[in-house]
Amino acid sequence: MTHFAKPKLPSAKTGTSRKKNKITTEGLWTKCPVSGEIVFNKDLEANQMVVPKSGYHFPIGCRERIKGMVDADTFEEFDAHVKSADPLKFVDSAAYPDRIKRYEKESGLPEAVICGMAKIDGIAVSLAVMDFRFCGGAMGAAVGEKITRAIERALKLKTPCIIVSSSGGARMQEGIFSLMQMAKTSAALGRLAQAKLLFISILTYPTTGGVTASFATLGDVILAEPGALIGFAGARVIKETTKQTLPAGFQTAEFLLKHGLIDQIVSRLEMKDRLTSLLQALQVHKYHPHRVATAPPFPSTLATVG
16 A cells, blocks of 8 residues: 555635636727837827827827817717718629728718817817728718818808818729819818818828818818828829839828928827917807708718718
8 A cells, every 4th residue: 555645636626726817908008109108098098099108199089089179068060961872883892881881880970070060269160070980081972072061161150160181082982973072172162261261171190192182281271190191192102103212201290391281280189279279360250059051962872861
């Protein structure tokens, strides 16, 4: 008989052992791509998605952006019923209407732009804010219509107009109807300029393609967030077309400020104060809500109006 035997220890199945508590930290922290700083997500959201130390600007949703830009409880949305249609019956790997439904579900938005009236330090403005989460902020017929109505609303009410751009350009699924929005929005801004009403354009990451080539760069004052990507075509396409070596960072807000396209680079945290200063200096009007005449229905072949 052996004098040594392996002792029998209680197993996890007997319920006598202590279970380890697993702590999940996924989704609680975000790492700054510039400084490597680890930021608590709630602190980042409270700071309008701007990293406190490095100042790096993460993307932010349009409704959260509006909340940080205007006076509390003054934003009144218009034209939420104007949505994308499918004039070309476009199908690639998926049908265009199916893509729209997916964009709506993923972003929680009806379209790639939200428009309305608001007040900034008591000053009435007509506001349009694009959101890259919906189809990359691409401008289709509905987006062009909503932005045009925002401009025309400013013209009717004699208020300044502010447009915040975040877009990959024109929406390919709508073909020529999408490209027509460049002329449409630009013509509306021409009428605003004739009336001597202020237009402030704010460029964020990214602002490219047909949006850059139209209303985004037509502002009386053009502001940009730090580090914003701004351009028309991609760097590779430009290099292959021109056969030239391109300057480093030539499509950044900082480069474009140096070369005169942008007037000021403004942190998201300071945007409301800067807009207040510009509005007070350049143009002040009062806004009376619920006095906007209903715009004529948008052609059903291009966009749907509920």
